[in-house]
Amino acid sequence: DRDVALVEMTGARVHFDQITTARALPALERAKSNGFDVTAGVSVHHLTLNELDVGDYRTFFKLTPPLRSEEDRLSVVEALRTGLIDLLCSMHTPQDEESKRLPFEEAAPGAVGLETLLPAALRLYHAGALDLPALFRALALNPARRLGLEAGTLRAGAPADLVLFDPDAPFRLDRWxxxxxxxxxxxxxxxxxxxxxxxxxxxRRIHGEA
Incomplete structure (x- = not known):
C-alpha cells in the first residue's frame, strides 16, 4: 500500500518482485487500473507450496518471503492466470549445506530454483490452474518485455532462444x-x-543431443 501510494504520487516505473499474499493484490490492481507503469512477480515456490509444506521445519522450505497459507497461494495463482501478476521467477537463492544444516530459526533462507523452475511450474499446468500459454507469458514473454529485451518470442528476426521439453515426462527429483x-x-x-x-x-544448441 505504501509503495503503490508512492507510485501514485511520483508516477515512477516500478516492479514488485515478490507478491505472495492475497492482501497485496487490491493495491496492485488499483495501481494497474489507474494506468501506472507497474508490474509484479511471484516465485514458483510460492505458487506451488504453502506453509504446511514446512512440516517438521525442514530448512529447505525456509524462504524469503516465507511460504504462505493455501488461501494466499490460490489467490496469487489466480492473479498470475488473469495477468494481474505478470512474471513467474525461479527465486534461485542457493545456500551452502552448512547454512541449511541448522535449526530452522538459525538457517539461511533460500532455495535453488533454476533446474526445478520448469517442472515445478508445470505442476500448475497439470493441476489445471494455468495453461501453457499463460506459463509462457509469465516465464518468458513478460520478463523480456519488462526489461526491454528482444527475447521471449518466436517472431521472425528474434533471437532463437528455445527450450524443447516433454511436459508429461515423470521423474522423482533427487537433489544429489x-x-x-x-x-x-x-x-x-x-x-x-x-x-x-x-x-x-x-x-546454437547448448544442451541435449544433436
Missing amino acids: TMQSKSKNTPYDGALLQGRVLGTWVGG
Missing part, C-alpha cells in the same frame, strides 16, 4: 543429481513432470 553446487531444493524427493530435452541460445 542436480548440476548446481548447492542442493537446497524444497522439491527433493518430489514426483514431478516435465523433462527438458534441449535448449538453444541464439540458434
Whole structure:
C-alpha cells in the first residue's frame, strides 16, 4: 500500500518482485487500473507450496518471503492466470549445506530454483490452474518485455532462444543429481513432470543431443 501510494504520487516505473499474499493484490490492481507503469512477480515456490509444506521445519522450505497459507497461494495463482501478476521467477537463492544444516530459526533462507523452475511450474499446468500459454507469458514473454529485451518470442528476426521439453515426462527429483553446487531444493524427493530435452541460445544448441 505504501509503495503503490508512492507510485501514485511520483508516477515512477516500478516492479514488485515478490507478491505472495492475497492482501497485496487490491493495491496492485488499483495501481494497474489507474494506468501506472507497474508490474509484479511471484516465485514458483510460492505458487506451488504453502506453509504446511514446512512440516517438521525442514530448512529447505525456509524462504524469503516465507511460504504462505493455501488461501494466499490460490489467490496469487489466480492473479498470475488473469495477468494481474505478470512474471513467474525461479527465486534461485542457493545456500551452502552448512547454512541449511541448522535449526530452522538459525538457517539461511533460500532455495535453488533454476533446474526445478520448469517442472515445478508445470505442476500448475497439470493441476489445471494455468495453461501453457499463460506459463509462457509469465516465464518468458513478460520478463523480456519488462526489461526491454528482444527475447521471449518466436517472431521472425528474434533471437532463437528455445527450450524443447516433454511436459508429461515423470521423474522423482533427487537433489544429489542436480548440476548446481548447492542442493537446497524444497522439491527433493518430489514426483514431478516435465523433462527438458534441449535448449538453444541464439540458434546454437547448448544442451541435449544433436
